[in-house]
Amino acid sequence: MGATILELRGVSAHYGRIQSLRQISLRVDEGEIVSIIGANGAGKSTTLMTVCGIVKASEGDILYQGASIRDVSPDRLPGMGLCQVPEGRRIFPRLSVSENLEMGAFFRRDADGVKKDMSLAFRLFPVLYERRTQKGGTLSGGEQQMLAIARALMSRPKMLLLDEPSLGLSPLISQHIFKIIKDINEQQGTTILLVEQNANIALSLADRGYVLETGRVVMEDKAERLRANPEIKKAYLGG
Amino acid sequence: MAEGGGCQGHKAERMDYFLQQMINGLTLGGVYALVALGYTMVYGIIQLINFAHGEIFAAGGYLGVIFLSFLTANGFMETHPGLGIGLSLVLSMGYCAMLAMAVEKVAYKPLRQSSRLAVLLSALGMSIFLQNGLMLTQGVYDKAYPTEFTHGGFDLGAIRVSYMQIGILAVTAILLVALNALVFRTRMGKAMRATAQDKVMSALVGISANRVISLTFAIGACLAAAAGIMVGLYYGSVRYDMGFVPGIKAFAAAVLGGIGNITGAMVGGLIIGMVEIMAAAYLPMGGQYKDVFAFVILIGVLYFMPTGIMGENVDDTRV
Numbered sequence: 001m002g003a004t005i006l007e008l009r010g011v012s013a014h015y016g017r018i019q020s021l022r023q024i025s026l027r028v029d030e031g032e033i034v035s036i037i038g039a040n041g042a043g044k045s046t047t048l049m050t051v052c053g054i055v056k057a058s059e060g061d062i063l064y065q066g067a068s069i070r071d072v073s074p075d076r077l078p079g080m081g082l083c084q085v086p087e088g089r090r091i092f093p094r095l096s097v098s099e100n101l102e103m104g105a106f107f108r109r110d111a112d113g114v115k116k117d118m119s120l121a122f123r124l125f126p127v128l129y130e131r132r133t134q135k136g137g138t139l140s141g142g143e144q145q146m147l148a149i150a151r152a153l154m155s156r157p158k159m160l161l162l163d164e165p166s167l168g169l170s171p172l173i174s175q176h177i178f179k180i181i182k183d184i185n186e187q188q189g190t191t192i193l194l195v196e197q198n199a200n201i202a203l204s205l206a207d208r209g210y211v212l213e214t215g216r217v218v219m220e221d222k223a224e225r226l227r228a229n230p231e232i233k234k235a236y237l238g239g
Numbered sequence: 240m241a242e243g244g245g246c247q248g249h250k251a252e253r254m255d256y257f258l259q260q261m262i263n264g265l266t267l268g269g270v271y272a273l274v275a276l277g278y279t280m281v282y283g284i285i286q287l288i289n290f291a292h293g294e295i296f297a298a299g300g301y302l303g304v305i306f307l308s309f310l311t312a313n314g315f316m317e318t319h320p321g322l323g324i325g326l327s328l329v330l331s332m333g334y335c336a337m338l339a340m341a342v343e344k345v346a347y348k349p350l351r352q353s354s355r356l357a358v359l360l361s362a363l364g365m366s367i368f369l370q371n372g373l374m375l376t377q378g379v380y381d382k383a384y385p386t387e388f389t390h391g392g393f394d395l396g397a398i399r400v401s402y403m404q405i406g407i408l409a410v411t412a413i414l415l416v417a418l419n420a421l422v423f424r425t426r427m428g429k430a431m432r433a434t435a436q437d438k439v440m441s442a443l444v445g446i447s448a449n450r451v452i453s454l455t456f457a458i459g460a461c462l463a464a465a466a467g468i469m470v471g472l473y474y475g476s477v478r479y480d481m482g483f484v485p486g487i488k489a490f491a492a493a494v495l496g497g498i499g500n501i502t503g504a505m506v507g508g509l510i511i512g513m514v515e516i517m518a519a520a521y522l523p524m525g526g527q528y529k530d531v532f533a534f535v536i537l538i539g540v541l542y543f544m545p546t547g548i549m550g551e552n553v554d555d556t557r558v
Contacts, residue, residue: 052443054439054442073442075441075443075445075446075447075448076445077443078443078444078445079445083443086440086443090437090443092432092436092437092441093436094432095432095433095436099429102426102429103429103433103441103446104444106430106445107445155444155445
């Protein structure tokens with residue numbers, strides 16, 4: 001494992017007047033897969049949105065590669081190698097599959113490199129190639145998730161933030177998606193911060209994990225030790 | 240036999256009259272379409288009815304007078320009329336693009352997080368401000384366009400087509416094709432559509448909403464400025480409040496087409512222009528009431544099909 005790539009130091013955030021994050025601190029090292037697990041409304045998605053600056057941190061600091069990104073405009077982060085696949089995938093519904101991928105590489109100026117990466121994405125997800133001229137909104141849930149991940153890869157990220165990639169997908173397709181996530185991490189060395197409701201898969205994939213409850217980090221440990229922890233088993237892993 | 244011939248001649252005359260009105264309708268409709276696009280694109284991106292858009296159209300008309308008068312005074316229009324009009328078009332479009340971007344920065348951007356009503360009121364205020372600005376700087380009277388170079392035309396059967404009409408139709412067609420290419424083929428055009436569809440996600444892929452919004456205002460202003468000049472050339476004069484009624488008619492066109500839909504704005508503009516001309520030509524008292532028809536259509540659309548002809552069900556060409 002390399003140096004720390006992302007660090008949250010006592011980060012709080014509010015949605016209107018409701019405090020949704022309470023002084024969260026966490027750390028992700030280069031090359032790691034780190035999972036954040038927790039129940040609905042624990043603040044998992046808010047954590048990712050706060051990292052990306054869509055939700056503003058009201059307190060604390062966010063460091064990416066050693067520098068604060070708390071006041072960096074969200075649209076500058078992909079250019080810095082930090083990319084999010086948000087909850088619900090958020091495919092551009094009326095852009096074609098190819099155009100969605102092009103948008104993933106929006107800030108890049110190397111047209112040849114982008115073209116190459118697009119054919120790589122199509123090799124990784126052949127079904128996207130078949131559907132390349134279709135509107136994003138016409139894809140199935142699984143295909144949209146693949147497109148969302150492929151779109152993020154188009155920016156050649158150093159670090160990917162993945163929010164509930166298995167949401168609404170069949171177990172079989174989920175498995176496929178998680179295998180690809182693992183491959184991206186191992187083959188391209190992309191650091192991954194994964195938010196998942198399916199704690200079982202999330203922890204089996206990850207090196208380390210954080211447990212969030214009502215906006216607080218209540219536990220952090222190596223993933224296999226979290227899986228063995230009786231409390232975690234009872235609360236998140238179905239006994 | 241003679242009687243029959245007379246009847247046929249009457250028929251042919253009526254047909255010619257109809258075709259003449261078709262061409263007039265197409266010309267006017269093209270102008271409405273150009274203005275309507277500015278409404279629809281801005282609405283598509285920030286859900287604002289930009290009431291100051293009609294004033295940009297008027298500013299374009301005035302800039303046309305200024306540039307063309309200057310070129311005429313220097314004798315340039317006598318030798319190069321086409322180039323002179325083209326130059327005036329481009330300069331006015333550029334100026335209006337900057338004006339519209341400035342309006343957005345001053346009057347709308349600070350209200351980005353406010354309620355939609357606040358921005359709408361700001362747009363109304365900006366409209367009044369710009370209209371009065373035009374009045375104070377340019378005077379309250381009609382300003383005549385230099386028209387020495389706008390004469391001429393040819394006969395198509397019994398129909399009279401002026402070069403000016405052909406010019407307006409050609410420029411309109413070129414601008415509409417260019418806009419389509421820009422929005423649906425280029426990187427920034429795709430970014431515009433992405434921003435219209437999901438602002439958070441487009442930020443997450445690195446698209447700057449501020450840049451896209453500025454660009455949208457600039458494009459809409461270019462089209463409106465071109466329309467303003469063409470209206471000035473066509474009718475021979477401009478007035479400080481010339482933006483108001485055509486602005487609302489173009490807005491009606493955008494709503495008719497389905498606000499937020501680019502093809503819809505084009506279709507809506509053509510329909511409104513055509514209806515207005517045909518009603519004025521064929522209905523009793525139609526000429527006096529010609530301004531009414533666009534608003535009757537607007538009310539009808541809002542009442543019976545608020546999403547317009549190409550509203551939510553026709554996805555392909557929404558911004």
